[in-house]
Amino acid sequence: MATIKDVAKRAQVSTSTVSHVLNKTRFVSPEITRRVQEAISTLNYTPSALARSLKVNNTRTLGMLVTSSTNPFFAEVVQGVEQRCYELGYSLVLCNTCGDTNRMQAALDMLQQKRVDGMIVMCTHANLDQSAFAHHTTMPMVMADWGPVELNADLIKDSGYEGGRLATEHLLALGHRHIGCITGPAGQQASDERLAGFRAAMMDAGLTVTPDWVQHGDFELEGGKAAMARILARPQRPTAVFACNDLMAAGALRAVADAGLTVPQHMSLIGYDNIELAGYLVPRLSSIEQPKAILGALAVDALLERIHHPHAARRVLPLSPSLVIRESSARLAI
Structure with a gap:
């Protein structure tokens, strides 16, 4: 597998110049940019996301916990989250908890170990409080539809x-x-x-x-x-x-x-x-x-705001339900 040093050697430039071309962090002449891009294409070089994340201290990856992504409601919300992540250049790691508190804890641990930038939690577990997140208090979080009031995480609340x-x-x-x-x-x-x-x-x-x-x-x-x-x-x-x-x-x-x-x-x-x-x-x-696509996009936007302002006051973001009338409800026959 080609490295950034291989690209630099083939293009006859420094590794820092290759980095500037990749990240557009400094002007590089068109001729040198062309040589770097040709070297990248010839060598099939792919930048290391892990190396970049260690350098800039973010992975541009978000985690999401849901009770079950096979449930149509959760699936439609996840679709909204994925769409917003795609629009903003983020990746999403999805975990199903299946209503199991131990499984939820394992997922939280795994996401933190994977160095996700933040988490969206959409798990309707009964009787959970702040202690369920005791080992993850530094992780930026947004709770969708439910969450312990003591936790400093934004809450998107269905009315x-x-x-x-x-x-x-x-x-x-x-x-x-x-x-x-x-x-x-x-x-x-x-x-x-x-x-x-x-x-x-x-x-x-x-x-x-x-x-x-x-x-x-x-x-x-x-x-x-x-x-x-x-x-x-x-x-x-x-x-x-x-x-x-x-x-x-x-x-x-x-x-x-x-x-x-x-x-x-x-x-x-x-x-x-x-x-x-x-x-x-x-x-x-x-x-x-329930505006599911809006809920998903709002969850991503709120989480990124929380990531950039980790000490901001906790926000409750309400969603307003609306009535959709179809054939299953009819006027009572007298």
């Missing part, structure tokens, strides 16, 4: 409470009064906030939440299917259900079909996240939009 209210108010506006909710695991911030928004909207409408119609899922297809099956097994069923993410809503659609019912004729349904799949389900799913 789950507002989104839960928005979904429920949409069903109320359609005339529904008997409304259920499929929520995520108790103790996870996204799950708790969306459920709280649902309860608040019901209370503001003067309605009582029926406990049997509030069932916990796991933010996955099977959890949504099982939760809806439990709702449908009750002596009375609601006329509409708010599922706290689109994957659970898709699973709930399957349970409704298995029961010989249809959406929205027998039950209206609305999800959360507005993943791409929502527009391809039958019927197409009404959902609460």
Whole structure:
């Protein structure tokens, strides 16, 4: 493998001149630049990213931790992060934690050892506090959607409470009064906030939440299917259900079909996240939009700002949800 010394020897210049041509850090005459570039091409020379990182103390590489990149919501956010990294000339190292705290710790250790410039953390683990990041306090971080309030890391926050209210108010506006909710695991911030928004909207409408119609899922297809099956097994069923993410809503659609019912004729349904799949389900799913590409780009921009200003005060950057109406939610037939 060719080295910078080989390039310098072939071009008959110094190694510092080769460096200036590569990094455009000083004017080099067109003739010498041509000779260096021809030498680089002939020798198939590739500059060492590791050597450069040791010299300038950065790698232009960011790390990202997500619960699962196979989940469509996380996948769409990761796509936004990767696009922004590409635009700014950064590389991305992606790690899946699979909801495992030990795996998350191993990923944090690995990313720090790889000398990434900073990390984006998007892991909805319950009951984690600042101690989970005790060995990584010097690493610039941005938390997306969740994060310990004690940690000096910027937080991009989905307004789950507002989104839960928005979904429920949409069903109320359609005339529904008997409304259920499929929520995520108790103790996870996204799950708790969306459920709280649902309860608040019901209370503001003067309605009582029926406990049997509030069932916990796991933010996955099977959890949504099982939760809806439990709702449908009750002596009375609601006329509409708010599922706290689109994957659970898709699973709930399957349970409704298995029961010989249809959406929205027998039950209206609305999800959360507005993943791409929502527009391809039958019927197409009404959902609460989280701007995933914007979230990804904002996470990168916020992290670079944190890298350049490591001692700046912690910022909370809110994202506002919006309602996307499709065929799965319909006016209640009188």
